[in-house]
Amino acid sequence: xxxxxxxxxxxxxxxxxxxxxxxxxxxxxxxxxxxxxxxxxxxxxxxxxxxxxxxxxxxxxxxxxxxxxxxxxxxxxxxxxxxxxxxxxxxxxxxxxxxxxxxxxxxxxxxxxxxxxxxxxxxxxxxxxxxxxxxxxxxxxxxxxxxxxxxxxxxxxxxxxxxxxxxxxxxxxxxxxxxxxxxxxxxxxxxxxxxxxxxxxxxxxxxxxxx
Ligand code: FES
Ligand code: FES
Numbered sequence: 001x002x003x004x005x006x007x008x009x010x011x012x013x014x015x016x017x018x019x020x021x022x023x024x025x026x027x028x029x030x031x032x033x034x035x036x037x038x039x040x041x042x043x044x045x046x047x048x049x050x051x052x053x054x055x056x057x058x059x060x061x062x063x064x065x066x067x068x069x070x071x072x073x074x075x076x077x078x079x080x081x082x083x084x085x086x087x088x089x090x091x092x093x094x095x096x097x098x099x100x101x102x103x104x105x106x107x108x109x110x111x112x113x114x115x116x117x118x119x120x121x122x123x124x125x126x127x128x129x130x131x132x133x134x135x136x137x138x139x140x141x142x143x144x145x146x147x148x149x150x151x152x153x154x155x156x157x158x159x160x161x162x163x164x165x166x167x168x169x170x171x172x173x174x175x176x177x178x179x180x181x182x183x184x185x186x187x188x189x190x191x192x193x194x195x196x197x198x199x200x201x202x203x204x205x206x207x208x209x210x211x
Contacts, residue, residue: 061074061075061076061077061078063078063123063124065082065085065123065126065131066128066129066130066131067086067090067092067130067131067132067133067136068092068131068132068133068135068136069130069136072089072090074089074123075089076088076089076123078122078123078124079122079123079124080122080123081100081118081119081120081121081122081123082109082118082121082122082123082126082131083095083097083107083118083119083121084123085123086109086118086131086133092133092135094133094134094135094163095107095108095109095118095133095134095163095167096160096161096163096164097119098119098160098161098164098192099119100119100120101119101120102117102119102120103190103192104161104164104191104192105117105161105164105165105168105190105191105192106160106161106163106164106191106192107119107163107164108163108164108167108168108191109131109132109133109134109167110130110131110132110133110167110170110171111126111129111130111131112129112130113132113171113174114171115167115168115170115171115172132167133167134163134166134167137166137167137170144166144170145208145211146166146169146170146173146204146205146208147166149204149205149207149208149211150162150165150166150201150204152204152207153200153201153203153204153207154200155197155200155201155203155204156195156197156200157195157196157197158194158195160194160195161191161192161193161194161195161197164191165188165191165193165201168187168188168190168191169184169187169188169201169205172184172187172188173205173208173209177209178209179209181202181206184202184205184206185202188201188202188205
């Protein structure tokens, strides 16, 4: 099977000289002219493809996403998960890659205030909706009340799940400012924490409600 443009030349070099149709069968084996031409065409196509890719990247895809109040052009392909654009293009490392399958919640961000899993959200599906990441929820000098409560309650061990816990809880409390314990647990049930920090997380969310 051919792997690349150079393979035509290698195949031709391995083939019997009599098959080449380009020599008399004696003396050093000659690579047929057709092989140079087909390898040259394949090499040119590969170069052209690479150039097109680079031009495409430098131009961007024409997509723009509004993240944390600012518009950003997107260079990635339209079907790229929003999570990859946030982390790789915008350098926003708060949203985490956990499962990539919408099952753990580590990648949660807000779209117009609604918690979504950015690992399974295509960037071209965002449209005009506003993306908020944890970097836009609060700042070290002006943290969101939930961020402050999580710090006060030391509601984390490794911290990997905390982006998702905070973003999910923040969206939930907006829609339900006075939930019961059962409702908080239910709202956060889809966010996995392998460290078992659930009780502290629950305490932190309750602290915000009662503040
Ligand atoms: S990484 Fe998105 S839900 Fe797990
Ligand atoms: S604190 Fe480690 S996964 Fe939740």
